[in-house]
Amino acid sequence: MARGEWLHNGRCSYKRTTLIVCSVNIIVALYVLRSLCTSLYIYSGDYRTVKYTPNQIRKMEEANQIRKASEPTELVKLVTRLKRNFVNEERAVELPQHLRQKLVHEILDRLRSLDSAANVTEQREAVESWREEKIKEVQELNRGEYLNSTILPEEARAVARALSSDWSDFSEEIGLWIPLQIINKEHDDKPEGEDEFEEEILPGTKLPPECHGELHTDYDGAAVRWGLTHHKESAYDCCMSCLDHAKRAKPGENKCNIWVYCPSETGCYSPDIYEHKNQECWLKYAETPKLNFKDTYPESYRDSHPNAPVIVPWVSGVMSV
Incomplete structure (x- = not known):
């Protein structure tokens, strides 16, 4: 009887212990689940629901006021106004295409007026003389003193800028590259009458006679x-x-007898699909060398190739090898 009661009490104690353990596990699981849900809510919730104390709000307002007070508002306004004026000025002096073509034709007419044997120095002087005359014409036009000008008064500002401050860009754009002349007065011991063609035009070492260098070719x-x-x-x-x-x-291989070089800093025009850059050096072979272009691109060619400049930018030479 005592043994049966003990078994009965043991079973009850076991059931009671199991029930307690399960209850504790359920409570722990619910707590963990609640913690996970709270974490997800914090990370995915709307941050605008965060509430600040009045003291924190006051400090943030004071910080914003200090930041706004320290901003160089007048300087920002001045820079903005200068940028706007600069953009407007750039648009105002942009050279229209028809005006560009007019100037190009005048340069060509001045070059054609030279003797066929004129060297590059004489061509440069002719172009510079034309530019000075045109700048003077525009200045007189602005003062209302030039009555027979081919330029309209509203075009005078754009022409003046193209021929003065933007002359380098404009001349490069139309293919009229004119590198700086190299003059060494300290050691000017060159024999009288010696040709100075390449030295005064091309930078670097003077081309030897066997190179047969030809500018704008x-x-x-x-x-x-x-x-x-x-x-x-x-x-x-x-x-x-x-x-x-x-x-x-090697025997049977074509030997280079033509060199073509691009001296222009802005690159050299060519009718192919490639962009030809400064310092390109093409080595070629031809049993009977043939000119592509010489001095200037023909007007008929430029009519069918709008991107072609006026002056041929390449330098070439045909050698006997």
Whole structure:
């Protein structure tokens, strides 16, 4: 009887213990679940629901007032006004296409008026003389003193800027590149009458006679060295590269006998699909070298190729190898 009571009491104690443990587990699980839900709510909730104390709000307002007071508002307004005026001025002096073409034709007419044997120095002087005359014409037009001008009064400002402060960009755009003349007065011991053609025009070492350099010239031929990936510091280096290629060519290979170089800092025009950059050096071969263009692009060619400049920007040479 005692044994049965003990078993009965043992079973009750076991059930009671199991029930307590399960209850505790359920309570812990609910607590963990509640904690997870609270965390998700905090991370995904709207931060605007955060409430600040009056003291915190007052400090934030004071900080905003200090920040606004320290802003250079007058300076910002001045810079904004200057930018707006600068943009308006840029738009106001933009050179229209028809006016650009008019100036280009006048430059061509001035060049055509020269003797056919005129060298590049004489061409430069002729263009500079035209530019000075045109600037003077525009100045007189602004004062109402020039009555026979081909330029309208409302175009005078754009022309004046193109021929003065923007002359370098304008001349480069139309292909009239004129590198600085190199003059060494301290060691001016050159024999009288010696040709100074290349030295006064092209930067770098003077081209030797065997290079047969020709300014504003583009020769045709089969490329033996692709200029897009072959750059040289000067026309002299390009010519030397052609001579070196001819010496190293294997039997049966085409030997370079034409070099074409781009001296213009803004690149050189070509009717192909590529963008030709400064210092490109093309090595070519042709059994009978043929000119592509010389001095200027014909007017008929520029009519069908609107992007072509007036002056041929390339420098070339045909050598006997």
